[in-house]
Amino acid sequence: MTDQTGVLADVRRGMIPAHVYNDREIFELEKERVFSRAWVFVGHESEIAQPGDYVVRRVLQDSFIVTRDEQGEIRAHFNMCLHRGMQVCRAEMGNASHFRCPYHGWSYRNDGRIVGLPFHQDAYGGEAGFKRNGQRLLPAPNLATYNGLIFVSLDPDAPPLEEFLGDFRFYLDY
Numbered sequence: 001m002t003d004q005t006g007v008l009a010d011v012r013r014g015m016i017p018a019h020v021y022n023d024r025e026i027f028e029l030e031k032e033r034v035f036s037r038a039w040v041f042v043g044h045e046s047e048i049a050q051p052g053d054y055v056v057r058r059v060l061q062d063s064f065i066v067t068r069d070e071q072g073e074i075r076a077h078f079n080m081c082l083h084r085g086m087q088v089c090r091a092e093m094g095n096a097s098h099f100r101c102p103y104h105g106w107s108y109r110n111d112g113r114i115v116g117l118p119f120h121q122d123a124y125g126g127e128a129g130f131k132r133n134g135q136r137l138l139p140a141p142n143l144a145t146y147n148g149l150i151f152v153s154l155d156p157d158a159p160p161l162e163e164f165l166g167d168f169r170f171y172l173d174y
């Protein structure tokens, strides 16, 4: 069991013990208390300067497609097909107007809206069996930018990004 009090004392002295980087117990605490609540930096607007540009980034176990859609809006979608959860984007970065799931071929615009659902009628019973209209890749629970820096939060009730950044904004402004 990790001596958390000892770790904290070391950190307060300005010393970060190397073992914390490989400590499962501390990682579990970080997942619960930090990464599931905090705003996490996932990219810079300059990486997705043109409509269709995207990068794929992870927050904990979740993969996100961070993209600029055809209207120029920045979006972050869970990289997860609505059908069986397959990753719809397998590249690390690129430019695409659509993402097509390699499993059964469902496809999505880069704004997340579903556009292609092969054999919708025969395999799923059409709109009555599986409603296609209005379906879209799941968006990140929260997305915001500051000075071109793109952040997501897994917490739908996260405080506004600027409030979260607080005085640290000084350094980002600088």
Ligand code: FES
Binding pocket: 081, 082, 083, 084, 085, 086, 101, 102, 103, 104, 105, 106
């Ligand atoms: S899992 Fe994506 S189309 Fe089936």
